[in-house]
Amino acid sequence: xxxxxxxxxxxATARKSAPTREQLRDAPQLRESVTxxxxxxxxxxIWRDFKKLPNFMTDISQxxxxxxxxxxxTVDLPRGPKVEWDAEIIHERPGEMISWQSIGDSQVTQAGSxxxxxxxxxxxxxxxxxxxxxxxxxxxxxxxxxLMGEDPKTMVITNLRRFKAYMETGECPTVEGQPSGRDENxxxxxxx
Amino acid sequence: xxxxxxQGKHSISMKTVNDPRxxxxxxxxxxxxxxxxxxSDLHLYDGYIPTMKKGDIMGHETMGEVVEIGPAxxxxxxxxxxxxxxxxxxxxxxxxxxxEYSLCDNTNPNAxxxxxxxxxxxxxxxxxxxxxxxxAGGQAEYxxxxxxxxxxxxxxxxxxDEKVLFLSxxxxxxxxxAENCGIKRGDTVAVWGAGPVGQMAIRSAFLLGAERxxxxxxxxxxxxxxxxxxAQVINYENSDSLLDELSYLTGGxxxxxxxxxxxxxxHGDTFMAQVDRVKAAVGMATDRPNVLRQxxxxxxxxxxxxxxxxxxxxxxxxxxxxxxxxxLTFKMGQTHTQRYMKPLLERILAEEIDPAFxxxxxxxxxxxxxxxxMFNEKKDECIKVIIxxx
Numbered sequence: 274x275x276x277x278x279x280x281x282x283x284x285a286t287a288r289k290s291a292p293t294r295e296q297l298r299d300a301p302q303l304r305e306s307v308t309x310x311x312x313x314x315x316x317x318x319i320w321r322d323f324k325k326l327p328n329f330m331t332d333i334s335q336x337x338x339x340x341x342x343x344x345x346x347t348v349d350l351p352r353g354p355k356v357e358w359d360a361e362i363i364h365e366r367p368g369e370m371i372s373w374q375s376i377g378d379s380q381v382t383q384a385g386s387x388x389x390x391x392x393x394x395x396x397x398x399x400x401x402x403x404x405x406x407x408x409x410x411x412x413x414x415x416x417x418x419x420l421m422g423e424d425p426k427t428m429v430i431t432n433l434r435r436f437k438a439y440m441e442t443g444e445c446p447t448v449e450g451q452p453s454g455r456d457e458n459x460x461x462x463x464x465x
Numbered sequence: 466x467x468x469x470x471x472q473g474k475h476s477i478s479m480k481t482v483n484d485p486r487x488x489x490x491x492x493x494x495x496x497x498x499x500x501x502x503x504x505s506d507l508h509l510y511d512g513y514i515p516t517m518k519k520g521d522i523m524g525h526e527t528m529g530e531v532v533e534i535g536p537a538x539x540x541x542x543x544x545x546x547x548x549x550x551x552x553x554x555x556x557x558x559x560x561x562x563x564x565e566y567s568l569c570d571n572t573n574p575n576a577x578x579x580x581x582x583x584x585x586x587x588x589x590x591x592x593x594x595x596x597x598x599x600x601a602g603g604q605a606e607y608x609x610x611x612x613x614x615x616x617x618x619x620x621x622x623x624x625x626d627e628k629v630l631f632l633s634x635x636x637x638x639x640x641x642x643a644e645n646c647g648i649k650r651g652d653t654v655a656v657w658g659a660g661p662v663g664q665m666a667i668r669s670a671f672l673l674g675a676e677r678x679x680x681x682x683x684x685x686x687x688x689x690x691x692x693x694x695x696a697q698v699i700n701y702e703n704s705d706s707l708l709d710e711l712s713y714l715t716g717g718x719x720x721x722x723x724x725x726x727x728x729x730x731x732h733g734d735t736f737m738a739q740v741d742r743v744k745a746a747v748g749m750a751t752d753r754p755n756v757l758r759q760x761x762x763x764x765x766x767x768x769x770x771x772x773x774x775x776x777x778x779x780x781x782x783x784x785x786x787x788x789x790x791x792x793l794t795f796k797m798g799q800t801h802t803q804r805y806m807k808p809l810l811e812r813i814l815a816e817e818i819d820p821a822f823x824x825x826x827x828x829x830x831x832x833x834x835x836x837x838x839m840f841n842e843k844k845d846e847c848i849k850v851i852i853x854x855x
Contacts, residue, residue: 437571442491442492442556442558442612446598448600453518456483463555
């Protein structure tokens with residue numbers, strides 16, 4: 274496991290075993306939801322295929338499946354430290370919900386759940402995400418957040434929006450790679 | 466390729482930039498044949514819309530020929546001549562399903578920014594700031610069009626560009642503004658701003674059965690054009706009291722519907738207009754809503770105020786008590802262009818209207834920077850500039 278953490282955050286204290294109930298009870302909690310034009314089962318099926326989530330949830334670098342219920346997650350954003358954790362599914366009902374908790378020697382301790390419920394009036398599926406995270410002995414997330422320039426809430430909303438776009442259209446919106454007057458090849462003509 | 470780029474307030478340059486390429490599976494790349502400068506581009510030019518970046522490619526009234534399509538494109542073919550709507554819609558979300566294309570959920574990559582500012586993000590727009598997605602615009606030799614099957618209108622062969630170009634924005638925008646008035650037999654519609662959108666709104670109001678249209682502006686050339694469309698005109702600079710005049714002309718009832726086709730940079734010589742100008746200049750307000758105030762004041766009890774003019778931020782001293790007291794209905798927003806392109810093409814083909822009547826200037830791309838200046842200063846009787854690209 275990489276340890277390129279900020280100096281003031283000791284990997285020795287940051288890496289501890291699964292969060293205790295007390296830690297998660299006091300941990301920051303995030304609740305966000307999005308409505309997607311698909312069935313609960315369709316949304317569940319795409320979400321449950323964890324290793325493909327980085328295809329559209331671009332903040333997540335990689336997800337490896339260690340066993341049918343245990344997965345290894347990596348977040349490695351350009352401006353932040355690399356962060357990794359293992360998560361285990363603790364409960365799931367196909368087409369309805371998945372809940373998980375980080376386990377073992379993880380840098381990030383978190384517990385979360387995602388629920389898929391039909392929206393009223395055939396308006397698709399409400400996908401609700403709840404996430405608690407705790408960092409035993411350190412403030413890794415806070416530090417990482419500052420480095421990445423995005424707060425966890427914004428990251429969660431962005432990823433939910435990308436999930437929705439991917440589900441509804443098969444792609445996520447982007448303008449990266451498009452031309453602009455900031456293109457380098459313009460330097461020449463600017464001097465004219 | 467060559468493109469008109471925003472360089473800062475009152476500064477547009479033609480620059481050499483990279484050619485656009487496909488970035489997503491539903492994209493197409495279009496070789497632009499004709500583009501136009503829109504009145505709402507002047508809001509960017511004047512620095513009224515935040516989140517522009519130096520180098521952004523301008524333009525959202527565009528048509529051309531498809532030269533490349535992505536692997537998920539189904540309907541559109543290489544070689545098709547298409548008109549591109551200014552708003553970018555995915556075609557799949559609930560709002561697109563409900564034909565509210567400019568409220569699309571999925572096309573703005575910077576939606577979180579707009580969520581924070583407005584509560585929810587609308588669709589992305591071509592060439593209209595990073596708040597609206599930061600998509601490169603169409604005042605360029607080529608443009609990338611996302612979800613091209615949704616964001617295109619196939620032009621029948623033999624129909625010249627000039628006849629259909631304005632299906633990209635101003636004709637649907639003027640038409641939706643008139644449609645939002647809910648025009649009934651005998652209705653009078655007052656239109657503030659006889660610029661291109663106002664001109665389209667005047668014609669559309671008549672197409673939708675208005676008995677009378679009153680156009681309000683202070684540029685004689687625009688008023689003459691409105692008169693040719695059958696509107697009664699008021700030059701507010703020659704009128705002692707615009708509101709009295711509107712009241713007199715409508716038997717004291719007020720216009721049944723009022724269209725604000727001016728938006729956030731209203732001129733005007735009232736005291737409040739002067740205050741607006743000062744406040745905007747020193748950053749105490751973002752928009753200058755003088756027309757909107759007049760429209761609310763003039764409108765009939767129970768009438769409709771329809772707002773195709775663009776607003777961006779916070780408005781000061783809006784007579785909301787008058788709006789409430791008279792039970793007014795407000796209809797507004799970016800145009801759901803995709804909803805109107807086909808039916809309005811039918812009207813053009815049936816020769817009910819030729820939107821080319823607003824064109825006053827035809828230029829080449831390199832004349833773009835000067836044209837912006839001319840259009841902004843309303844010199845040379847400038848009403849509508851189109852750019853012939855290749």
